[in-house]
Amino acid sequence: MSEVTGEACEHHTHGYIEHKDELLKRLRRAEGQVRGVQRMVENDDYCIDILTQLSAVTKALERVALALLDDHLRHCVASAASDGGDVAAEKLSEASAAIARLVR
Amino acid sequence: MSEVTGEACEHHTHGYIEHKDELLKRLRRAEGQVRGVQRMVENDDYCIDILTQLSAVTKALERVALALLDDHLRHCVASAASDGGDVAAEKLSEASAAIARLVR
Amino acid sequence: MSEVTGEACEHHTHGYIEHKDELLKRLRRAEGQVRGVQRMVENDDYCIDILTQLSAVTKALERVALALLDDHLRHCVASAASDGGDVAAEKLSEASAAIARLVR
Amino acid sequence: MSEVTGEACEHHTHGYIEHKDELLKRLRRAEGQVRGVQRMVENDDYCIDILTQLSAVTKALERVALALLDDHLRHCVASAASDGGDVAAEKLSEASAAIARLVR
Numbered sequence: 001m002s003e004v005t006g007e008a009c010e011h012h013t014h015g016y017i018e019h020k021d022e023l024l025k026r027l028r029r030a031e032g033q034v035r036g037v038q039r040m041v042e043n044d045d046y047c048i049d050i051l052t053q054l055s056a057v058t059k060a061l062e063r064v065a066l067a068l069l070d071d072h073l074r075h076c077v078a079s080a081a082s083d084g085g086d087v088a089a090e091k092l093s094e095a096s097a098a099i100a101r102l103v104r
Numbered sequence: 105m106s107e108v109t110g111e112a113c114e115h116h117t118h119g120y121i122e123h124k125d126e127l128l129k130r131l132r133r134a135e136g137q138v139r140g141v142q143r144m145v146e147n148d149d150y151c152i153d154i155l156t157q158l159s160a161v162t163k164a165l166e167r168v169a170l171a172l173l174d175d176h177l178r179h180c181v182a183s184a185a186s187d188g189g190d191v192a193a194e195k196l197s198e199a200s201a202a203i204a205r206l207v208r
Numbered sequence: 209m210s211e212v213t214g215e216a217c218e219h220h221t222h223g224y225i226e227h228k229d230e231l232l233k234r235l236r237r238a239e240g241q242v243r244g245v246q247r248m249v250e251n252d253d254y255c256i257d258i259l260t261q262l263s264a265v266t267k268a269l270e271r272v273a274l275a276l277l278d279d280h281l282r283h284c285v286a287s288a289a290s291d292g293g294d295v296a297a298e299k300l301s302e303a304s305a306a307i308a309r310l311v312r
Numbered sequence: 313m314s315e316v317t318g319e320a321c322e323h324h325t326h327g328y329i330e331h332k333d334e335l336l337k338r339l340r341r342a343e344g345q346v347r348g349v350q351r352m353v354e355n356d357d358y359c360i361d362i363l364t365q366l367s368a369v370t371k372a373l374e375r376v377a378l379a380l381l382d383d384h385l386r387h388c389v390a391s392a393a394s395d396g397g398d399v400a401a402e403k404l405s406e407a408s409a410a411i412a413r414l415v416r
Contacts, residue, residue, distance in 0.1 A: 007169075010152065011176065012149050015151060016151060016154075017146065020145060020146075022143055023143055023191070025111055027142045027145065029139060029144070031138040031139055031171050034135040034138060037131055038135070041124060041128055043122065044118060046118065047118055047119060047172055047173075047176035047201075048198045050120075051172055051173060051176070051202045051205070051206070054165055054168060054169040054204065057165060057167070058165050058166060060106065061138070061158055061162045061165070062162060062416070064158060065158040065415075066412050068154060068155055068158070069151075069408065070404070070408040072155070073353065073404050074313075074404050075149060077385070077389075077393070078396075079401060081389070081393035081394055082393055082394050082396065084390075084394065092162065092382070094152045094380065096378070096382040098152050098159075099411055101159040102155070102156070102159055102411070104312065104374070137280070166311055166312070169311075170304070170308050173302070173304065173307060174304040177281075177285070177303060177304060178300050179223060181281070181289070182289040182296060185285070185286040185287075185289035185290055186289055192286060196278070196281050199277040200274070200277065200281060203274065203277060203307055204274050206307070207270055207273075207311055208416065222358065224353065224359060224362075225356065228354075229333055235349055235350045235353065236350065239343055239346040239347055239350070241326055242339060242343040242373070243343055248394070249332060249336055249339065251330065252326060255327060255380055255383065255388060256325050256407070258328075259410045259414070260410065260413065261351050262373055262376060262377040263368050263413040263414055266373050266374060267403055269369060269370045270370060271364060273363055273366040273367065273370070273386070276359055276362060276363055277359075277365070280359035280360065296359060299318070303360070305369075306364065309364065309367040310367055
């Protein structure tokens with residue numbers, strides 16, 4: 001993951017911008033996996049095999065989310081924390097809420 | 105969910121067959137959601153908004169998996185359990201392993 | 209895990225009875241881990257170290273739940289499935305609901 | 313949750329210190345719940361009832377972890393981010409790794 005940067009987290013400097021291509025590649029793979037699960041259902045494949053694929057694509061999406069969250073902490077949250085005050089408190093609340101959604 | 109049926113769990117009688125259209129509809133929606141996340145990344149949307157969508161599609165896929173598992177228990181596992189013996193033990197081991205993959 | 213047994217799932221033949229000592233040992237260990245986390249908080253230990261312990265005890269409890277569920281499927285659910293009818297449908301609904309609680 | 317503070321994250325100023333009593337209360341309750349599950353196993357209670365309690369205590373511990381993580385972000389990580397440099401990068405890597413352990 002990239003170093004902590006200080007510049008403000010405006011539109012053009014989201015943390016994930018540096019890893020955009022990698023994120024899109026993983027998201028397209030996940031999209032393909034979901035289509036693959038559809039084909040398994042259409043072909044009346046065995047339930048357990050379909051469940052195995054569903055677990056795989058769910059885990060893949062979780063890993064994308066964790067990578068995005070890491071970038072967000074390193075850039076948007078870190079730069080807001082440097083500024084301190086309400087903006088930082090809001091960014092940290094947002095991050096905690098996003099983490100809670102991921103955990104539950 | 106449907107009643108427990110006794111017939112053997114051969115290729116044509118997987119539990120989910122009765123809910124195939126509903127499963128395919130939900131999987132196509134999930135596929136669309138993953139494409140939606142791609143567009144958000146392409147448009148440099150805000151990290152937290154992307155994370156919110158990723159959590160939503162992960163949860164949607166989990167619900168599909170739980171529905172599939174329920175059907176599998178009611179049909180394939182239940183009918184194997186009626187037969188007893190090695191086939192039942194194998195089906196139950198498979199089901200437990202699939203549940204563990206979903207939980208972790 | 210034990211073989212699938214056919215006898216009815218009355219009070220004395222819950223699946224986990226065969227593994228009761230092992231379950232109690234693992235639950236006592238988890239209890240000790242929770243007390244350990246309390247000591248870390250009392251001693252003002254570093255947050256990340258406490259979080260590491262919390263993840264460990266949460267995972268330990270999940271493994272206990274998965275072992276219990278496996279026993280339940282092999283005994284209570286399997287024997288009910290052999291009987292078929294409403295009892296089986298109810299046991300399967302209960303099992304699916306328990307699995308959903310574990311997954312979410 | 314408390315406001316973002318700038319002071320360095322040394323031993324005495326961990327984020328959770330302000331909520332120590334609340335954390336200890338919740339951890340003691342979780343300890344009691346684990347002991348309660350032990351009693352259920354000792355009393356040969358019904359598997360599903362035990363699983364329901366196990367899910368409850370697992371979720372309770374997850375909520376404690378999320379509260380601790382929120383405090384950690386607001387204090388240790390935020391103050392390190394203000395300082396920037398290697399310390400910040402390390403704190404952020406630690407936080408991301410802790411989040412990943414919680415999610416998986």
